[in-house]
Amino acid sequence: MSNRDAQLQLFPRGPGAGARLLIYVLISIAMIVADSRFRVLDGVRSALSTLLYPIQEAVQAPLGIYDQVSGFFVNHADLQRDNAMLRQRNLDYAGAVLRYRDLEQENNHLRTLLDAHKRTALHTRLAEIISVPRDPYSRKIIVDHGSQSGVRAGQPVMDELGLLGQVTRVYPYTSEITLLTDAGQPVPVQIQRNGLRAIAFGSGTDGVIEVRYLPQSADIRSGDVLVTSGIDGVYPPGLPVATVTRIERSPNRPFLRVECTPKAAINSYRQVLIVDGTPAAGKAPPTPHVAQGKPK
């Protein structure tokens, strides 16, 4: 009864609505400044995000049940066809792997002869996307592996088609991946055809990344494949990144305008691969975002 009386107070005490609004807005502004300019709230963020983890897991549950139920009702014929196709593909891959091993050995041998560093094999771990932020601005995804399972900020993330992005924040049970398409996310690349090095930047729109600061005379064509160059020590060399789709040569600008489509199926899969054991993972902080705005 006393509880309800408290609600039915005739003259509610405390600051008025306008004053409370002002207080909350001022606290928010202080937080925005502290977070974006001074980066002092990272500890708070990681502690509080553990609170969200049960909800994120709970959201996954119905999806899991749906997968199981729909898996139960798979047509027998479909299964058989899938199985035959997978077996065929497995055979193809087995052949390719045999040749790849041979080539890898030969390559390592040649590199020793040249006294160059050997390329290390990639170790990856599978992680599942558990949420995509509602904010369509930030091209980020949250996956279900965190510092408890050894993920560190700065690790590259790929899928089976190509580079997807980079781990930017690590929480105890989850981690945040910034996609290549996030505005201002840089990746050092080179053109597979001729080895020309460049830097690709995310443009903030789906399915488009840009190569900036290439001179008008650069040898780049539509259809060229960009792979990671590996000179930053963050991304391992040779991962496919994007295909050049459009080149605009205009004498008004000092640089070429090159648009590319990412190789990785950024919007289609629920699983990603986090690359372990790159030489600099752990040492290198996540690549800082550069000031946005297009080059003039």
Added chain:
Amino acid sequence: MTFITPKGPAMPVAVRTPLIVISLLAGLALNLLPWMGTALWWRPDFLLVIMLYWVVQQPRRVGMGVAWGLGLLTDLANGGVLGQHAMAYTVAAFGALLLQRRILNFKLWQQALQVLPLLLAEQLISILAATFAGHAFSGAEYFLAVPSGTLLWLPVSLLLQWPRRAPRTADAS
């Protein structure tokens, strides 16, 4: 203070707290679902609409403080700037408190039209904060969540009224 308590049957204002908490958690969970592609632009802010509904219905229990907390949770979930949605949600809740006295006299779709400016204000403020923190504005598609959120007001009100309807008719009979 007992003399203030009305003598008649309990007013239908009494909403069980679990309903509020569960609906808000459901809104947060819907926001967290991994949506992809163009649906991402149309995706309404479930949590915001459900929260505004409760601010209008139960201004004493769900006010600016709750709005601020939920906004902070949204910021954490988005991995964006901390405080961005907290500020936007608080301002939207303040707007809802201003509307609260009259909005319930209107029909549902008229209510939805009054909620539209609140959703728009929320989007504008969160964009302003994001721009201040150094994100670039990517296009007008961002505001597609406003019409979809407005439409969401109808199912949300109908759905959240439904569990409260049964005891009320029982009281009347």
